[in-house]
Amino acid sequence: MNKKQPNLLFVFPDQWRRQAVGLFNEDEVSTPNIDRFAGESLTLNHAISCFPLCSPNRSVMLTGRYPLSTGVTSNCKLGLPIKLNDDELTIGGVLKEAGYQTGYIGKWHLDVPEQSLEPEPASGARHWDAYIPPGPRRFGFDFWYSYNAYDRHMHPHYWQDTPQMIEPNVWSTEHETDVAIDYIRRRDPDQPFCLFVSWNPPHQPFEQVPERYKAMYADKPVKYRPNVWGDGLAQAEQHLRNYYAAVTATDDQFGRLLAALEEEGLADDTIVVLTSDHGEMMGSHGWLEHKNVWYEESIGIPFFIRYPGRIPSGGSDCLLNSPDLVPTLLGLMNVPVPEKVQGTDCSAVFRGEGGKEPASAFICHYPGSVEEHRKAREQGLEINAYGWRGVRTHRYTYVAKRSFGDAALTRLCFDNESDPYQLNPLRFDQAPKEGPAVLLERELGQWLAKLDDPFELI
Known part of the structure; x- marks a missing residue:
């Protein structure tokens, strides 16, 4: 050495x-x-x-x-x-x-x-x-x-x-x-x-x-x-x-x-x-x-x-x-x-040499063990689909969450630049068709596929 x-x-x-x-x-x-x-x-x-x-x-x-x-x-x-x-x-x-x-x-x-x-x-x-x-x-x-x-x-x-x-x-x-x-x-x-x-x-x-x-x-x-x-x-x-x-x-x-x-x-x-x-x-x-x-x-x-x-x-x-x-x-x-x-x-x-930087950071919460989550696609167990997943970019935080025992998915988007204390979440169903929330959900979907994450955005 x-x-x-x-x-x-x-x-x-x-x-x-x-x-x-x-x-x-x-x-x-x-x-x-x-x-x-x-x-x-x-x-x-x-x-x-x-x-x-x-x-x-x-x-x-x-x-x-x-x-x-x-x-x-x-x-x-x-x-x-x-x-x-x-x-x-x-x-x-x-x-x-x-x-x-x-x-x-x-x-x-x-x-x-x-x-x-x-x-x-x-x-x-x-x-x-x-x-x-x-x-x-x-x-x-x-x-x-x-x-x-x-x-x-x-x-x-x-x-x-x-x-x-x-x-x-x-x-x-x-x-x-x-x-x-x-x-x-x-x-x-x-x-x-x-x-x-x-x-x-x-x-x-x-x-x-x-x-x-x-x-x-x-x-x-x-x-x-x-x-x-x-x-x-x-x-x-x-x-x-x-x-x-x-x-x-x-x-x-x-x-x-x-x-x-x-x-x-x-x-x-x-x-x-x-x-x-x-x-x-x-x-x-x-x-x-x-x-x-x-x-x-x-x-x-x-x-x-x-x-x-x-x-x-x-x-x-x-x-x-x-x-x-x-x-x-x-x-x-x-x-x-x-x-x-x-x-x-x-x-x-x-080092100040430039290079490609990450455009988004994947953030997550997995209640329970890996085995439970891996069973989600195999058995369709609702228990395995809860928790939250999201992406954080330089400007936005986008989150999809599902509570235990609830099939409904809640989506939240925060503009951390105009709303630094995250007081006014933009709900996904209120977002423009091609607005930040829609684009960030696509980004999150790519992360889920990349990581073989069983969480579903439906």
Whole structure:
């Protein structure tokens, strides 16, 4: 391996929405380290979460393949036999084969909870959590300091290479940053590294943030987005200050990571990505599930990438969807992209060399398992046809949705340019015959055919 091959540091807080960045002047949140980093980075204005829910989108981010291909069509939780397919190849596996040191720190959420298999696992894992032992289920990541899913930010736990649970009693994001910095300092200098750092905050429980950050927002008046109403307003009043506190606390830890790269002399040789798996509604449109819906607060994610001398800094309107991450990063690293990858390589666009950009991003929600959805065409079961599918373009969001037990299809189209808060949906049956909604439904139909998706637009 050529020692000049770039390192990759990929950092993704969970449930961090695009609006919650200080420099964007939308949410009233302080992020000084991220703001400075953005000045050195390429900032994407249209980065999209394909499936705005933890497990499904993580599977897409790591493989470059859509949820019906990865096997993860819902959260990996008790009662559902859902996990990342055994034969998937992640970016960790690709880079390991290319001679990289690979590491994963923090939330994983791509495996079956241990309590789904046995009531009292030796690891002590409970609820959705799991110890993943060394081997193929780590998908190419050699250094492992992780857990499956367990939301105790102030009292986290982890596993390495034995079932012995590690309980540091330190705020999870701070502790994981400590581990990441130690990994960077102890790396083999003769090999490049690929390190994924998966912070759980600002994911709920929102109140589990160090008190010094909560105090920063405790008495500060908060301005709510114009589309926050009803029960959503009560949710925002209860949680928004703590959400901002978690983002600011995360910003401090990101600053520590950047400082460690500088101290090690690695800043110029490391691709640093800062993004998220999906956003956070925080009461917008009265939606109380926090995510898993087509609105911008849910599918819109921050995305910053820094690679000094190779990627020009500034803003970009490149429409980047979750499956595009793997091929784009591999393209920037001059590593061949596996044939099974379904996303688009935007590396030439990132480098300022032009090239074809995606015209639309496929977005989706699949209730249940892949097997249920695959039966739709074979058996015509109505249960398999519900959920929602859509496309997001630079200007529009188009969605077709079907509720459980209802054969009727509802179509919605939003003009995000003239209606940025998505307050006035254009119903499909009210649209001009060749208007945006009609054209976008055709685009969605092409995506469904391409992905062999059983959802029907009838």
